Amino acid sequence: MDTLQGYEAVRFDEATGEMILLDQTLLPNEVVFLRLRDQDKVWEAIHMLRVRGAPAIGIAAGYGAYLAVLYSKAASYAELLPEFVKAKEYLASSRPTAVNLFWALERMERCLRRCDGMDIAAIRTTMLAEANAIKAEDIAMCRAIGENGLGLLEKGWGLLTHCNAGQLAASKYGTALAPIYVGQEQGYGFKVFADETRPLLQGARLTTFELFNGGVDVTLICDNMASMVMQQGKVQAVLVGCDRVAANGDAANKIGTSGVAVLAKHYGIPFYVLGPTSTIDLKCATGADIPVEERKASEVTDLWYTKPMAPKGVKVFNPAFDVTPADLITAIVTEKGVARAPYTESLAALF
Numbered sequence: 410m411d412t413l414q415g416y417e418a419v420r421f422d423e424a425t426g427e428m429i430l431l432d433q434t435l436l437p438n439e440v441v442f443l444r445l446r447d448q449d450k451v452w453e454a455i456h457m458l459r460v461r462g463a464p465a466i467g468i469a470a471g472y473g474a475y476l477a478v479l480y481s482k483a484a485s486y487a488e489l490l491p492e493f494v495k496a497k498e499y500l501a502s503s504r505p506t507a508v509n510l511f512w513a514l515e516r517m518e519r520c521l522r523r524c525d526g527m528d529i530a531a532i533r534t535t536m537l538a539e540a541n542a543i544k545a546e547d548i549a550m551c552r553a554i555g556e557n558g559l560g561l562l563e564k565g566w567g568l569l570t571h572c573n574a575g576q577l578a579a580s581k582y583g584t585a586l587a588p589i590y591v592g593q594e595q596g597y598g599f600k601v602f603a604d605e606t607r608p609l610l611q612g613a614r615l616t617t618f619e620l621f622n623g624g625v626d627v628t629l630i631c632d633n634m635a636s637m638v639m640q641q642g643k644v645q646a647v648l649v650g651c652d653r654v655a656a657n658g659d660a661a662n663k664i665g666t667s668g669v670a671v672l673a674k675h676y677g678i679p680f681y682v683l684g685p686t687s688t689i690d691l692k693c694a695t696g697a698d699i700p701v702e703e704r705k706a707s708e709v710t711d712l713w714y715t716k717p718m719a720p721k722g723v724k725v726f727n728p729a730f731d732v733t734p735a736d737l738i739t740a741i742v743t744e745k746g747v748a749r750a751p752y753t754e755s756l757a758a759l760f
């Protein structure tokens with residue numbers, strides 16, 4: 410089954426010159442596609458998590474960078490370059506943790522710099538091709554992650570996942586959910602437990618939306634139920650995505666992931682981190698070098714409630730990500746293969 414066909418997180422409409430985003434803040438209740446041309450709209454969509462998930466943010470950044478070129482009034486490469494650099498820096502300020510944002514923007518800038526000497530029309534064509542390539546490569550990478558990850562799993566297993574690292578967070582297949590989709594094609598019959606993932610509920614709103622609609626056996630649990638389902642023997646492996654992996658294998662992912670890793674270690678359950686090599690940032694030596702986004706308090710106190718659920722003015726800590734130490738990670742699954750400890754060597758060998 411071609412799961413969620415038509416629900417692509419990010420695509421580009423060449424006929425109208427617009428990036429089309431599925432507004433993930435409205436899921437699962439409304440399926441609304443946004444049509445974007447302006448840089449401030451792209452920035453807002455990334456910042457507000459209308460598009461979210463490390464690979465999808467990278468794809469949106471690629472098209473966002475292309476939009477800066479498409480709608481520029483510059484008459485030459487020399488005029489365009491400084492304008493582009495400004496737009497790139499602006500988009501780069503939308504979210505700090507997922508390295509794919511910066512990776513995609515750098516890649517688009519390198520592409521533009523190779524266009525020196527071309528006229529504006531040729532530059533636009535080249536930049537669109539690069540943005541399209543980022544997306545096409547993501548689909549192929551996610552498929553390969555799915556195949557590599559499936560090799561670690563057995564038919565009928567119970568799998569637990571946190572946040573949403575599926576098709577909505579990338580292109581087709583996703584990362585952590587890719588082995589589930591590839592396994593579904595081959596009749597693996599996985600039983601998936603999706604953590605709801607407080608505070609933004611990516612697990613409840615997005616992971617169950619895409620797996621349930623895709624015909625996968627999925628059960629929603631509150632974050633604090635993970636220990637119980639593990640204790641009951643219902644989980645044979647944990648699969649999570651990543652927003653940035655440091656050179657030593659420490660992996661940043663949605664807040665709560667490190668707690669799941671601690672539980673998995675306690676119960677002797679393998680804990681797999683899945684992501685493309687574009688999410689590995691060898692410039693970060695350890696997880697301590699990964700910038701962790703903090704988001705506003707109202708996401709915890711008010712967002713999903715009809716009345717505030719905390720006293721007005723109470724202190725709130727709302728980090729969007731945490732870092733799972735490498736020693737809690739059984740393996741890191743990429744499109745190029747499965748890396749195991751010692752990660753400093755195995756991750757470097759992937760490049």
Ligand code: MRU
Pocket residue numbers: 458461462463464507571572573574575578579583584585611649650651652662663664729
């Ligand atoms: O804040 P979000 O929703 O962008 O966080 C997303 C995650 O943490 C995902 O698990 C990660 O980006 C991997 S997506 C394939």
